[in-house]
Amino acid sequence: xxxxxxxxxxxxxxxxxxxxxKWFVAITLLGPIGMVAxxxxxxxxxxxxxxxxxxxxxxxxxxxxxxxxxxxRKGALATPLSxxxxxxxxxxxxxxxxxxxxxxxxxxxxKQINGFVTIPEDALGAGVIVYRGxxxxxxxxxxxxxxxxxxxxQAERGRRAQISPDKLASIIQPVAVESRQTNGKNEAxxxxxxFFLGYALAYILFLVIxxxxxxxxxxxxxxxxxxxxxxxxxxxxxxxxxAGKILGVGGAGLIQVAIWLTxxxxxxxxxxxxxxxxxxxxxxxxxxxxxxxxxxxxxLYFVLGYFFYASIYAAVGAMVSSEQDTQQVQxxxxxxxxxxxxxxxxxxxxxxxxxxxxxxxxPFWSPLLMPMRILLGGASAGEVALSLVVLAVATVLxxxxxxxxxxxxxxxxxxxxxxxxxxxxxxx
Amino acid sequence: MSHALVVRGxxxxxxxxxxxxxxxxxxxxxxxxxxxxxxxxxKSTTLRMINDIFAPDAGEIVVLDGxxxxxxxxxxxxxxxxxRGLYPKMKVGDMVAFIAxxxxxxxxxxxHKAAVWLDRLGLGQWAKNKVADLxxxxxxxxQFATALIHEPELVILDEPWSGLDPINAEVLRxxxxxxxxxxxxxxxxxxxxxxxxxxxxxxxIIARGKKLLDGKLKDIQRREAAEGLVSLxxxxxxxxxxxxxxxxDRSLVAAGAAALVEPADGGADREVKLADGxxxxxxxxxxxxxxxxxxxxxxxxxxxxxxxxxxxxxxATVAERRPEAS
Numbered sequence: 204x205x206x207x208x209x210x211x212x213x214x215x216x217x218x219x220x221x222x223x224x225k226w227f228v229a230i231t232l233l234g235p236i237g238m239v240a241x242x243x244x245x246x247x248x249x250x251x252x253x254x255x256x257x258x259x260x261x262x263x264x265x266x267x268x269x270x271x272x273x274x275x276r277k278g279a280l281a282t283p284l285s286x287x288x289x290x291x292x293x294x295x296x297x298x299x300x301x302x303x304x305x306x307x308x309x310x311x312x313x314k315q316i317n318g319f320v321t322i323p324e325d326a327l328g329a330g331v332i333v334y335r336g337x338x339x340x341x342x343x344x345x346x347x348x349x350x351x352x353x354x355x356x357q358a359e360r361g362r363r364a365q366i367s368p369d370k371l372a373s374i375i376q377p378v379a380v381e382s383r384q385t386n387g388k389n390e391a392x393x394x395x396x397x398f399f400l401g402y403a404l405a406y407i408l409f410l411v412i413x414x415x416x417x418x419x420x421x422x423x424x425x426x427x428x429x430x431x432x433x434x435x436x437x438x439x440x441x442x443x444x445x446a447g448k449i450l451g452v453g454g455a456g457l458i459q460v461a462i463w464l465t466x467x468x469x470x471x472x473x474x475x476x477x478x479x480x481x482x483x484x485x486x487x488x489x490x491x492x493x494x495x496x497x498x499x500x501x502x503l504y505f506v507l508g509y510f511f512y513a514s515i516y517a518a519v520g521a522m523v524s525s526e527q528d529t530q531q532v533q534x535x536x537x538x539x540x541x542x543x544x545x546x547x548x549x550x551x552x553x554x555x556x557x558x559x560x561x562x563x564x565x566p567f568w569s570p571l572l573m574p575m576r577i578l579l580g581g582a583s584a585g586e587v588a589l590s591l592v593v594l595a596v597a598t599v600l601x602x603x604x605x606x607x608x609x610x611x612x613x614x615x616x617x618x619x620x621x622x623x624x625x626x627x628x629x630x631x
Numbered sequence: 632m633s634h635a636l637v638v639r640g641x642x643x644x645x646x647x648x649x650x651x652x653x654x655x656x657x658x659x660x661x662x663x664x665x666x667x668x669x670x671x672x673x674k675s676t677t678l679r680m681i682n683d684i685f686a687p688d689a690g691e692i693v694v695l696d697g698x699x700x701x702x703x704x705x706x707x708x709x710x711x712x713x714x715r716g717l718y719p720k721m722k723v724g725d726m727v728a729f730i731a732x733x734x735x736x737x738x739x740x741x742x743h744k745a746a747v748w749l750d751r752l753g754l755g756q757w758a759k760n761k762v763a764d765l766x767x768x769x770x771x772x773x774q775f776a777t778a779l780i781h782e783p784e785l786v787i788l789d790e791p792w793s794g795l796d797p798i799n800a801e802v803l804r805x806x807x808x809x810x811x812x813x814x815x816x817x818x819x820x821x822x823x824x825x826x827x828x829x830x831x832x833x834x835x836i837i838a839r840g841k842k843l844l845d846g847k848l849k850d851i852q853r854r855e856a857a858e859g860l861v862s863l864x865x866x867x868x869x870x871x872x873x874x875x876x877x878x879x880d881r882s883l884v885a886a887g888a889a890a891l892v893e894p895a896d897g898g899a900d901r902e903v904k905l906a907d908g909x910x911x912x913x914x915x916x917x918x919x920x921x922x923x924x925x926x927x928x929x930x931x932x933x934x935x936x937x938x939x940x941x942x943x944x945x946x947a948t949v950a951e952r953r954p955e956a957s
Contacts, residue, residue: 205702205735212732220720430716434777437682437710438733440702 209443210450217422217451222458231459235466252344253292257336258307258319259285262300263326267363270324273301280322280355287351304335311337320348327360398551401575404501407460408508408571409544415456416512417533419449423520423613424529432613441610446602449513456509501574503591508570511598512536518605521612522625543568547575554581564590566597633696635660635785635816636681641690643676650676651687652840658818658833660784663811665831666820667935669943673840674820675713678789681818682710695784706735709783713790715774717762723773724749724758730777741780748776768799775806786810788819792826804830824936834935838943848935855933855941859905861914864927871900874923883909883917902931 221227261278264270278300285295298319307319318336326332332352338344361371423445426432435444519533543562550559550572559581563573569590576582582590608625636658643651651673658664668674679685681692683700698704717726724745731741749755752772757765762773771794778786788807792800807817807830821827827834828848835845844851865871878884878901885904905914911930918925933941 209702209733212729216718216721216725216729220718224720426716426718429719430714431718432716433679433684433712433714434710434716434730434774436684437679437712438705438730 206440206443209439210447213439213444213447214451214454217448218454221418221452221455227455227459231462234459234463235470252338252341252347255293255318255336255338255344256316257288257293257295257334258302258310258316259295259297259322260300260302260307260319261297261322262324263322263359264324274299276300278322279359280326280352283355283358284320284322284351287355288347291347291351308335311335322352327356327363398575398579401551401578402547404574404578405544405547405571408505408574409540411456411460411505412509412512412540412570413537415452415509416516418456419452419513420516420520420529420533421526422448422452423517423609424523424526427520427524427613428526436610436613441613442606444613445514445517445606445609449510449517453506453509453513497574497577500577500587500591504570504574504594507591507594507598511566511570511594511601512540514598514602514605518608518612521605521609539567540571543571546572550576550581551579554579560586564593566594566601569594633660634658634693635662635664635695636818637691637693638677638681639691641677641680641692642688643673643680643685644688649840651680653690654837654840654842655690656835656842656845658785658816660816661811661814662832663807663817663830664819664833664835665827666818666835666837667822667824667827667939668820668837669822672838674837675789677837678710678713678787678818678820681787682708682712706781707784709734709778709781709786711774711778711786711788711791713793715771715794717770717773717777719761719763721762722759723754723762723765726762727773727776727780731780734781734783736781744780745776748780749773752776767794768796771795771799775803779806779810782815784815786815786817788817790821791819792821792823800826824934824939828935831935836939836942843942851938852932852935855938856930859911860931860933861903861905861911862927862929862931863901863903863918864925865900866924866926870924873921874901874918877914877917877921877923878903880917882906883914 259281261281261284262273262276263278263280265277265279270276281297285297288295296316304321307316310316311318316336317338318334320332320334322332323330332348334344334348336344357375358368358371361368361374366374426435439447515536516533519529519536523529523532546558546562546568550562553559554576559572559576562568563576563582563586573582573587573590577587634657638657639655641651641654642649654673654677656666666674666677676685680687681694681700683705692700694700694704695707698707718729721729724742727745727748728738728741731744732738736744746755746758749758752775754765754769754772754776757769762770765773775791778788786807791803795803804826807819810817811832819827831848833846834848834851836843863874865874883906885906903914905911911928915928918928
């Protein structure tokens with residue numbers, strides 16, 4: 204009983220020390236600003252092409268077989284393109300078909316226009332329509348022009364082939380192809396959205412583990428460097444000290460993640476409004492919603508995964524005596540995590556395959572990969588249960604091994620233990 | 632007799648190095664007990680085993696007549712570790728209350744007592760400051776408060792004087808006296824014999840992991856005195872000459888350099904070691920018969936420092952490697 208009480212008292216101290224620190228408050232609040240920035244900055248970077256001053260040089264022939272000299276030519280595409288661009292709030296101007304390119308380049312340089320589009324005489328055949336401008340690298344500008352120009356060229360081709368506009372529309376109508384993720388029983392909303400969500404889950408867990416499990420390790424090392432360790436192990440069992448530390452740091456992490464997720468969800472829900480504040484627009488398909496069961500399972504993997512890795516990192520902290528030493532010793536653990544995150548594509552590519560089954564059962568990777576595999580419908584209930592049991596048992600084993608290493612290691616200063624000494628510690 | 636601590640046949644090895652080699656001693660209740668030894672003698676290792684930091688390889692420890700090292704014993708022990716350290720970012724008051732709570736006090740009680748103890752140590756106005764804001768001396772006091780706040784029956788202090796200035800050393804001695812006066816027990820380790828001598832009732836001297844002697848300091852000193860040093864102060868120069876013949880008598884005074892010990896204090900002209908079988912009484916009679924005027928004739932009670940150096944030997948005082956690093 205006193206062990207549990209000690210653990211809770213220590214957890215409370217760890218939690219309070221973290222939550223009260225200015226860094227914690229700053230990062231908790233700045234994190235969401237970063238998330239909002241992630242949504243907004245791409246839109247801002249893409250830029251809003253509305254108001255683009257564009258000049259149109261159209262060298263196509265106004266009708267088949269009737270092609271005046273370039274100087275007098277009024278192309279077939281300039282007027283409809285100009286109208287369509289005006290609808291998209293651009294500022295198009297049609298200029299003479301024989302305007303030399305150099306004149307327009309000078310106008311761009313003098314900032315009189317943003318750019319100009321050259322429609323060559325053979326544009327209705329194989330000719331290439333070229334846009335040159337100071338926003339020429341913007342995907343939005345490129346896509347807008349590509350879309351409008353191809354529609355207009357196709358319409359003009361149809362007209363010349365004497366195909367009625369209705370008929371033409373039915374011919375050039377895009378063909379819809381979709382791929383859906385399913386395991387034969389139920390069907391995920393869309394392959395891409397499920398993958399995105401699973402990927403996000405894997406990355407969030409990876410981040411939470413690297414931030415907080417590493418925080419446990421640093422906290423152990425700091426107890427050594429501040430020499431408070433002897434007082435602590437004389438007062439409580441090292442096991443309670445380690446458990447309290449993992450709980451307290453994890454609690455701080457949970458608070459932070461909960462705040463982030465709330466703000467993140469709000470940001471996604473009110474994305475349009477927030478973007479509006481910055482004068483940007485953006486869309487994107489909605490994410491698939493999660494069932495309550497999936498949320499519970501994902502949380503289970505979160506918690507177990509954190510305990511699993513936090514125990515390992517606590518043991519790493521107990522083995523070293525300074526922050527510098529941690530770099531080397533934690534490398535194998537970090538590599539394990541990286542292997543997990545790199546395998547995300549392997550699992551999502553074939554959620555029911557052998558690799559996926561193995562990777563989501565091995566406790567080093569199951570917390571990262573299994574939530575995604577479940578979302579993609581690749582795991583049966585039995586596989587999930589097996590993976591959870593393996594992870595739970597492994598967590599208990601790792602935690603008790605870590606507690607042994609911790610017990611012996613916390614008072615070691617100076618030299619790092621060799622693997623053989625480490626084995627001896629485990630037998631104490 | 633009731634004991635604050637009984638240690639029997641304690642052994643602790645680190646690899647091939649035997650840090651504590653079959654040490655036994657008993658600490659009666661209500662005394663101040665000093666474990667004395669040079670650096671690396673095994674003092675801290677012994678205290679750590681009593682505090683359940685290390686498990687002994689062999690031997691037995693009984694705390695306060697019935698507890699093994701562990702949580703139950705910890706609630707009754709106050710411990711000032713050799714490694715001084717506190718959580719630097721914690722507020723001073725919270726730090727003391729935190730340890731008190733882990734030593735078994737309720738949260739409210741811990742907070743209340745922390746305030747009382749900090750006031751008592753003159754740190755009341757610092758309670759809301761972070762530990763890191765305090766000077767080293769003040770941090771020592773806070774550390775001391777963490778060892779005493781739960782009013783333990785047994786207070787264990789590992790090298791309590793290391794790093795203390797003379798004024799705080801005095802404060803610490805007063806605190807130890809106070810604990811003894813309240814009927815509780817203090818066990819400390821040190822290699823500073825001057826500090827120990829002013830306080831201890833009982834001592835245990837260890838070196839290289841082995842016990843050399845233990846018991847009441849007074850008994851030990853009496854025993855050592857019987858083997859005898861006599862301190863002489865001559866009345867005048869003539870007396871000094873008159874004494875030469877008596878001091879040359881090998882049946883009274885031991886031969887060699889040992890007989891001509893440098894006087895330890897200013898009042899004496901000469902310190903001599905009695906020959907085997909001789910008594911101070913016979914030496915005095917011989918001197919008086921020879922007509923030597925004596926200003927002073929004193930059977931020297933050996934200082935703890937002298938006993939320590941005699942027993943441990945100069946070579947052993949060289950610091951050995953730290954057992955923990957092995």
